[in-house]
Amino acid sequence: MKHRTFFWFILPTLSAMILFIALPIVSVAIQSLFVENEQVLVVSENCGPFGCTSTTKVDAEATAQLQEEQPLGQFNGLGTYLNRSHLAFAEVGEAWRGTDTLGEFWGQVSNLPFYRALFFTLTYTAVVTPVVIVLGLAIAVGVNNLPRLLKGPSIFISLLPFLVTPLVGALILFWMVDGDGVIGATIQSVFDDPTLSLKASTALTWTMLIVYGVWHTLPFSFITFYAGLQTVPEDTMEAAKIDGASKWQRMIHVVVPHLAPLMSFVTLMLLMDNFRVFEPIVSFKAEAHATSLSWIIYNDLRESGNPLYGSAGATSMLTIIGVVILLTPVLIRTWRDFNRKAH
Amino acid sequence: MLSKRLAAASLVSGLMCSSAFAADCGPEGQSIRILASDFPAIRAVVDQARANCAESAAEFSVNHTTEARQMMNAALTPNPAEYSSVILANSTLTQLMNDGLVRPLNDLVEKYEDNIPEHLRITIDGDVMAVAFMANSQHLFSRQDILQQAGVDSIPATYEEVLAAAEKIRSAGVMEHPLVMNLQTGWSLAEAFNTIYLGHDGEFFESGSAEPSVSSEEGIATLQTMKALVEYAHPDHLTHASNETQGLWESGQAALGIMWGSRGAPILEEEGSAEAVASNTVLSAAPTVGGGSTPSATLWWDGISIAANVPDEDAEATFAALVSALTPEMVAENNDDAVWMIDGFEPGPAAAGVTATMQGGARPYPMIPQMALLHAALGSELTDFLKGNESAEKALADVENAYRTSAREAGFIN
Numbered sequence: 013m014k015h016r017t018f019f020w021f022i023l024p025t026l027s028a029m030i031l032f033i034a035l036p037i038v039s040v041a042i043q044s045l046f047v048e049n050e051q052v053l054v055v056s057e058n059c060g061p062f063g064c065t066s067t068t069k070v071d072a073e074a075t076a077q078l079q080e081e082q083p084l085g086q087f088n089g090l091g092t093y094l095n096r097s098h099l100a101f102a103e104v105g106e107a108w109r110g111t112d113t114l115g116e117f118w119g120q121v122s123n124l125p126f127y128r129a130l131f132f133t134l135t136y137t138a139v140v141t142p143v144v145i146v147l148g149l150a151i152a153v154g155v156n157n158l159p160r161l162l163k164g165p166s167i168f169i170s171l172l173p174f175l176v177t178p179l180v181g182a183l184i185l186f187w188m189v190d191g192d193g194v195i196g197a198t199i200q201s202v203f204d205d206p207t208l209s210l211k212a213s214t215a216l217t218w219t220m221l222i223v224y225g226v227w228h229t230l231p232f233s234f235i236t237f238y239a240g241l242q243t244v245p246e247d248t249m250e251a252a253k254i255d256g257a258s259k260w261q262r263m264i265h266v267v268v269p270h271l272a273p274l275m276s277f278v279t280l281m282l283l284m285d286n287f288r289v290f291e292p293i294v295s296f297k298a299e300a301h302a303t304s305l306s307w308i309i310y311n312d313l314r315e316s317g318n319p320l321y322g323s324a325g326a327t328s329m330l331t332i333i334g335v336v337i338l339l340t341p342v343l344i345r346t347w348r349d350f351n352r353k354a355h
Numbered sequence: 356m357l358s359k360r361l362a363a364a365s366l367v368s369g370l371m372c373s374s375a376f377a378a379d380c381g382p383e384g385q386s387i388r389i390l391a392s393d394f395p396a397i398r399a400v401v402d403q404a405r406a407n408c409a410e411s412a413a414e415f416s417v418n419h420t421t422e423a424r425q426m427m428n429a430a431l432t433p434n435p436a437e438y439s440s441v442i443l444a445n446s447t448l449t450q451l452m453n454d455g456l457v458r459p460l461n462d463l464v465e466k467y468e469d470n471i472p473e474h475l476r477i478t479i480d481g482d483v484m485a486v487a488f489m490a491n492s493q494h495l496f497s498r499q500d501i502l503q504q505a506g507v508d509s510i511p512a513t514y515e516e517v518l519a520a521a522e523k524i525r526s527a528g529v530m531e532h533p534l535v536m537n538l539q540t541g542w543s544l545a546e547a548f549n550t551i552y553l554g555h556d557g558e559f560f561e562s563g564s565a566e567p568s569v570s571s572e573e574g575i576a577t578l579q580t581m582k583a584l585v586e587y588a589h590p591d592h593l594t595h596a597s598n599e600t601q602g603l604w605e606s607g608q609a610a611l612g613i614m615w616g617s618r619g620a621p622i623l624e625e626e627g628s629a630e631a632v633a634s635n636t637v638l639s640a641a642p643t644v645g646g647g648s649t650p651s652a653t654l655w656w657d658g659i660s661i662a663a664n665v666p667d668e669d670a671e672a673t674f675a676a677l678v679s680a681l682t683p684e685m686v687a688e689n690n691d692d693a694v695w696m697i698d699g700f701e702p703g704p705a706a707a708g709v710t711a712t713m714q715g716g717a718r719p720y721p722m723i724p725q726m727a728l729l730h731a732a733l734g735s736e737l738t739d740f741l742k743g744n745e746s747a748e749k750a751l752a753d754v755e756n757a758y759r760t761s762a763r764e765a766g767f768i769n
Contacts (some may be wrong), residue, residue, distance in 0.1 A: 048766035051724065058755050059478040061696055062654045062719040068563060069479060070724045072455030086766075096760045123739065123753065191591065207531065209590040214742075277414050297594040299541040300738045307617070314425060314729040315541065317450040319751050 013023045020113050037332070044092055044325030046085040049078040085322075092326040097308075099330075100124045126327070129303040130334075132218070136304070137286040137338070140225040145275065146281055147226070148233025149319055153263070154243045155234075167238070174231035182295030217301040224292050229285065239272045241267070276346050283338050288331070356543065361380070380408035381465065381675030382668045390427060391442035393419040394617065396489050396693030397657065401442070403680035410674055421705070431456040433665040439471035439673040444657050446722040446727060448477065448485050451660065453724050457484060457553045458663040463674045470681040475696055477658060479722075484557035487658035488681050489693040492717060493537075493550055494652060494708035495642055496604065496612035496622070499537070501637040505529055505610075510637055514580055514644040517611055521587035524610055533610040534587040535600040538741070543596045544654070545733035546615070552577045553718045554644040561666070565725045565767040567758050569733070570751040578740055578747040582642055585741055587611075607632050615708035620691045623705050631738060638708035640715045651713045656696070663679025725767040 013021075023236065052074035053138060058067045094101050104127075107120035155166050188195045189210045200208050210216045244267055248307050252262050268275075290306035299307070305327060312324040386409070389399045402415050409415040419436070420426070425445055430437040431451065437475055439582050441451065450455045459482035474652050477485040495517070502520060505527040517534070524533040537543040552559075557573030560566060585592055589603065601618050603609050607629040614622075616638075627634045627768040641652035659671045659677045683699025690701055694709040702710050720726075738749035762768045 047764045050769070052767040053563075053724065053767070056480040058479075058722055059476070060719065061474050061490065061656055062713070062717075063718070067721065067723055068565075070453045070455075072452070076455060088764075092764060095763075096756055121744070125757070126737065144652065180479075188506065191589075207590055212590040212596050219764060277567070297539060299735070300593040311731075311735070314766075316727040316761065317424060318428065318453060318727065318765060319762055320764050323761065353482075 033276060040325045040328050042084075043321050044329055045087060045089060045322075047092065047308050047322050048085045049075065049082055050086070052078070064124060088322065092322045093330070096124065097269050097312075097323055098126050098326050100126060122259045125303070125308060126305075126330075129305050129308050132302045133287060133289060134336075135218070136222060136225060136289050138230065139222050141282045142235050143277065144229050145278060148230055148278070149237050149268075149271070151230070151234045152237035153239055153267070154182075167235075170234050171231045173227050173242045174229075174235075176228075178228060178291040179295050180223055181228060181293040185220075185227075188295050189220060189259060203235055212296070214301040217296070217298050221289075221292050221296060221302055225286065225289065225298070228292075229282060233282065236274060236278050237271060238272045244270050271350065276342055276349075280339060280342050280346075283342070284335055287335050287338060305334065366457045378407035378679035379469075379675055380679060381467075381672045383411045383672075384413045385666075385669045386414040386439065387416070387669070387670035387673045387676055388438045389415065389417045389440045389442065389677070390423055390430060391417065391436040392418050392599050392657075396617075396689065396695075397442050399685060399689040399692055400488060400677065400680045400734075403682075403685045404676040407679045408672070408676035410681050412676065417674070423447075427451060427458065428454055431662045431664060435666065435669075436662040436664040438663050438710055439665045440668045440677060441660050441662070442657060442677075443485065443660050445722050447731075448660060449722050449724055450727060452479075452484065456663050457485060457660045458670065460486065460661060460674065463661070463671060464474075466671075467675055467678045470678050470697075474697075475658070475681075477656070480549060485658040485660045486515075486678065486681075487656035488697055489657050489695050490709055491616050491655045491657070491694065492709050492712045492715060493546075493613055493615055494643055494650070494712045495639050496614055496619075496633070496708070497637045497639065498635050499637050500608040500631060501529055501533070501610040510639050511611070511638070511642060514554070514584070514642045517642055518587070519582075521611055525587065530608070530610055532587060532608075534584060534589075535595065535603050535609040535612040536584065536588055536592065537600055537614065538588065538592040539584065539596040539599075539645050540593050540738045541734040542733075544593070544737055545730045545740075546739060547581065547735050548577060549653055549720070549730070550613075550641065551580050551644055553653060554642070554647055554649055555580075556647055556649060559722060559726065559729055559768055565762055567729055569729070569757045570748070570755050571684065574751045575747045576645055578737070578750060581741065582739075582747075590745045596631040605632055616694060616706070616712075619705040620706055622765065639703065640708065640711035641717060643715075644708050648716070650715040650717040652712045652717040655715060655720055656716050698750045724754070725762055725765070728761045728765060728767070729758045732761065 052071040053068045054071045056066060056067060056069045058065050073155045096103055103124055104121055107117050110122060111117040118280040122131060146274060155170065158166060187193050190196045191200065191209055197212060199210070200206055210220055248266055249262060252266050258263065287305050287318055290310065293302060293304055293307045309324045309327045312327065358607055359614060376492070387615045389402060395734060398419065405415055405417070413470050423441065425448065427441050427443070428450060431441065432454070434751045443451065448457070459714055461759050462484050464476060466484045475487045476483045477487055493653050495511065505520070507520045507523055511520050521533050524530050536547055552569070552573060555573040555576050557571060557577065557624060561565055561568050589595065597615055597618060601622060604612055604614070604622055605628040608659040619638050622628060622636055623633055641650040644651050659674070661674050681697050683697065684697045691703055691705050694702070695713055736753040736757050737750055739745045759768060
């Protein structure tokens with residue numbers, strides 16, 4: 013294709029991407045470098061139905077004037093990135109110097125909000141992604157080998173978790189694992205422990221979130237692999253059969269290599285999605301035991317009424333960097349494959 | 356049933372007509388746009404204002420949403436603002452005042468003073484910034500029958516008595532987890548800390564500054580009280596907010612509860628509660644703690660504020676309409692929906708807890724500009740202590756560090 017033609021083809025998409033993706037990221041990056049102007053506090057007398065107290069208030073006029081002089085706030089450089097809520101270099105350094113064993117060091121670091129969230133986010137991504145790929149492939153192969161009559165219904169059923177809105181799906185599961193819910197009560201009676209609670213233990217909460225994650229994203233990998241299976245060349249399969257390859261060998265040496273590009277694609281999508289895990293934490297009310305990077309952003313914007321844009325911006329940029337690091341190996345692989353095919 | 360409803364409806368419309376004649380709705384043909392939380396008492400006030408003054412206004416619109424707190428600042432920032440009034444509470448008034456988004460009401464209060472007695476005026480440095488109409492606070496709920504069954508003769512008045520009663524209930528084999536409290540990680544957990552901290556007469560900030568002072572003796576005592584309490588609370592307590600605790604209470608799974616006064620009326624209604632729950636539930640003052648005399652609660656008011664960025668005529672019409680609803684007639688019709696601070700309120704059993712807590716001298720939720728940041732820090736950093744992962748000292752140090760980080764970003768400390 014001529015470069016000129018290509019340019020006109022890509023122009024609408026490109027401009028939409030610049031407008032709705034690139035520019036907002038630039039704006040978030042800029043905001044993350046600033047903190048709010050100083051709030052001018054004055055002592056005030058506060059009276060109401062419960063009596064009078066002496067307290068402070070923000071001097072709105074003085075603060076508004078500061079705001080006019082510096083509409084973006086005070087420049088803070090990378091200060092927000094390095095503070096206790098984010099990379100916390102000072103606190104991590106102190107923990108490193110002040111502790112003797114790696115376990116103690118980790119104990120102190122995991123007490124910092126960013127690292128606690130990062131640890132869960134990475135664990136979630138590292139477990140859910142491979143499990144979903146392997147199970148998805150297994151289900152796809154299974155469904156592909158079903159008699160024609162059963163295929164339609166089983167595809168439909170396998171897709172169901174994907175059709176449920178994440179927030180709703182997580183809420184339903186949350187109620188089911190409650191001590192009074194069907195799963196929670198069953199587990200209690202199986203282990204004969206009436207106080208056993210999935211929501212009260214960190215390990216069980218993590219398990220619950222991961223199981224939910226697998227359940228919810230499985231249909232995506234299943235349907236992609238199922239589509240891929242329809243394109244496996246009959247000739248190669250037959251040749252392998254004639255050469256005496258067993259079912260398992262055909263699977264490993266013919267089907268899987270054929271699906272390799274699809275696997276890169278599924279891995280890419282899953283890594284991105286899992287790294288942004290968010291809804292289940294809110295629906296499962298799991299904040300006591302598990303937080304994720306996206307949850308921190310949400311919390312910064314919501315919890316204190318006046319949003320902390322700088323913090324949210326910094327966590328967003330760190331999340332983007334995290335996604336890029338995670339995706340690099342997959343992208344390099346794809347790029348190599350592409351080049352090999354092109355030449 | 357139908358005839359009853361018709362009768363009620365005609366009574367209501369009769370009242371509406373009569374008050375529509377009486378109400379002073381201020382300038383005509385203005386636009387009244389209200390943002391409010393979503394609970395029955397606020398609906399009662401706004402509906403009455405609509406009945407009184409919608410006819411004389413060019414526009415009367417209301418947005419009842421549980422997300423009011425999250426959207427109010429953004430909605431009031433443009434000029435003209437999206438809403439001419441926000442129905443708000445202690446903490447949310449601070450949130451709007453921090454950005455200078457609500458106007459002083461002195462001249463309006465003077466003009467429409469009939470329904471606004473002195474004690475309802477929220478006055479800051481001589482400026483009336485809001486007009487309160489109802490009160491709310493946390494307090495103790497007790498199941499009299501279960502307490503008697505366990506050999507507890509009187510309703511607990513202190514947290515020490517609450518703990519002793521809980522132990523008796525447990526050792527009598529009546530209930531393993533007799534206590535419910537709103538301890539969901541985040542806002543509820545922090546609010547539970549605040550109540551007991553105020554019961555210990557703690558101070559959140561060093562006087563006149565934004566430096567935190569929760570890492571104190573009172574703070575440690577508060578956490579120890581909380582730790583002792585959660586021993587008797589449902590294992591899932593870190594996921595429990597008002598809806599969950601009310602549910603546990605109504606299904607008869609708890610005997611002692613620290614819940615919001617606004618949950619009193621629904622719990623005391625037979626409907627929704629298990630047998631014997633409604634009739635045996637007693638509402639009493641929030642417990643005191645550690646030998647102190649202050650009930651461990653934060654007092655809240657809900658009230659009317661008017662946006663700064665709207666034309667004066669809109670502001671006046673909105674204020675007049677809302678104030679016209681604060682009448683003894685409106686209260687009489689909705690008596691049990693809230694603890695009204697308006698004349699004509701007759702405290703029923705559902706109001707007993709809040710009234711006793713107020714009379715006991717509980718302190719109001721602090722109206723301090725940076726309080727929301729400390730509240731958020733408490734909500735996220737206290738969990739580790741309650742889970743048993745760290746000491747009280749460490750948890751409070753974490754709270755102060757987390758608060759300092761966000762307060763620096765918000766410009767409150769350098």
